[in-house]
Amino acid sequence: MGEALLVRERYKIVRVLAAQPDYACAQAVDILDREGRTCLLNLYEGERLKSCIQSFDKLGHCPDFIEMFLEGGTLVTVFRDREGRSIDNVFYIGDSHDWRDRIEYVDQLLHQALSMADLPPEVSCAAMLSENVLVDTASRRISLRFRVLPLEDMTGRELAILACDQVKKLLRRRSKSSFEEMKVVNELEWTVFPGIVQLYAFWRERRTGLIEAYEKLEKKGFFKRWFSLIWGRIKWGLGKGKRR
Numbered sequence: 001m002g003e004a005l006l007v008r009e010r011y012k013i014v015r016v017l018a019a020q021p022d023y024a025c026a027q028a029v030d031i032l033d034r035e036g037r038t039c040l041l042n043l044y045e046g047e048r049l050k051s052c053i054q055s056f057d058k059l060g061h062c063p064d065f066i067e068m069f070l071e072g073g074t075l076v077t078v079f080r081d082r083e084g085r086s087i088d089n090v091f092y093i094g095d096s097h098d099w100r101d102r103i104e105y106v107d108q109l110l111h112q113a114l115s116m117a118d119l120p121p122e123v124s125c126a127a128m129l130s131e132n133v134l135v136d137t138a139s140r141r142i143s144l145r146f147r148v149l150p151l152e153d154m155t156g157r158e159l160a161i162l163a164c165d166q167v168k169k170l171l172r173r174r175s176k177s178s179f180e181e182m183k184v185v186n187e188l189e190w191t192v193f194p195g196i197v198q199l200y201a202f203w204r205e206r207r208t209g210l211i212e213a214y215e216k217l218e219k220k221g222f223f224k225r226w227f228s229l230i231w232g233r234i235k236w237g238l239g240k241g242k243r244r
Contacts, residue, residue, distance in 0.1 A: 006031075008071060011041060011078065017147060022048035025147045027081060038081040039066060042148045049075045052150065055120035062119055064146055079146035084134030087142075091135070091169045099181070099214045101140065102170050106203060108142040109133070109170070113163040114200045116144075121154035128162040160193040167203070180213035 005013045011028040017040075018025040024043045029036055044052050056077055059065040066078040091097065116124035123146070126132065132145040168189070173182050184206050193199040 007041060007076060008069065011039065013041070014038070018149065022046040023150050025149070040079045040081050040145065040147055042077045042079070042146070044075040044077075044150070045073065048150050049073075051152075052122070055122055058120050059123065062116070062123070062146070064144075077146075077148065079148075082134050082143035082145045084136040084141070084143055086131055087133040087135055087166060087169055088130050090137060091172075093172070099176075099178075103207065103211065104140065105135070105142055106167055106170050107207075109166055110163065110196075110200050110203050112142065112144050113159065113196050116159065117156070117196050121156055121159055122151050123148055124159050125151055125154040125162055128159060128166065130166070133166055156195045157193075160196045160199045163196060164188055164193060164199055167199075178210070178213045180210050184210060 007013065007028065010030060010032050012031055013026045013028045015027040016024060017027055022045045026041045026043070027038055028041050030039055053075055056068055056075070059068070059077070062079075064080040064082075066080060068075070068077045070076070113124075113128065116127065126148040127144040127146050129149070132147050134143045134145055135141075136143065168185060171181055171185050171188070173185055177185075187202070187206075191202070193202065
């Protein structure tokens with residue numbers, strides 16, 4: 001086996017996660033860290049380096065950002081690594097997550113999206129891609145991984161669009177969906193939010209009513225609850241027909 005590749009005599013690369021012209025992302029171990037924690041190295045060269053270096057100089061507000069440096073003509077940004085499975089592998093059609101879990105995950109996702117509002121949009125938008133939205137079901141936490149694939153012409157509006165797409169995976173029309181949740185999903189599908197602040201405000205306004213609706217359902221007996229869900233879907237279907 002060949003000698004391990006060290007970057008800046010500190011980061012030992014253990015796995016390459018992505019590679020394309022002028023960009024690569026690798027998982028590495030910080031050999032100076034006593035706990036041996038892993039981190040992510042984003043490496044940029046050529047035209048990628050020129051377009052990224054000014055934006056990445058504004059990462060001071062990102063808690064996962066460790067450092068940035070030039071290494072032999074390559075720009076390297078170092079972020080803390082995160083654990084979990086991609087959101088697409090945890091939330092899918094037919095999954096069995098409880099409504100409380102769904103609301104908690106939406107809270108976490110949008111809180112993290114809001115915390116990135118001041119970051120360069122090419123960084124925040126990359127972190128909101130499905131492959132970087134990680135769910136740890138054991139700890140019931142959502143984390144964002146900063147595998148910063150180069151993205152062009154990103155703005156705060158694109159961050160809101162990407163975050164909204166992820167929320168629609170957490171809230172979905174299901175057989176056990178309340179009428180109120182279906183209304184929220186519909187609003188998410190038809191509303192274009194100008195920024196993440198507006199999306200977060202929308203969620204905070206709808207969240208309480210959503211919880212109250214589910215708590216009311218839980219107080220009903222099995223048959224009354226079943227009838228309420230069926231009736232909600234009928235009302236939803238009739239409402240959709242009127243809107244066409």
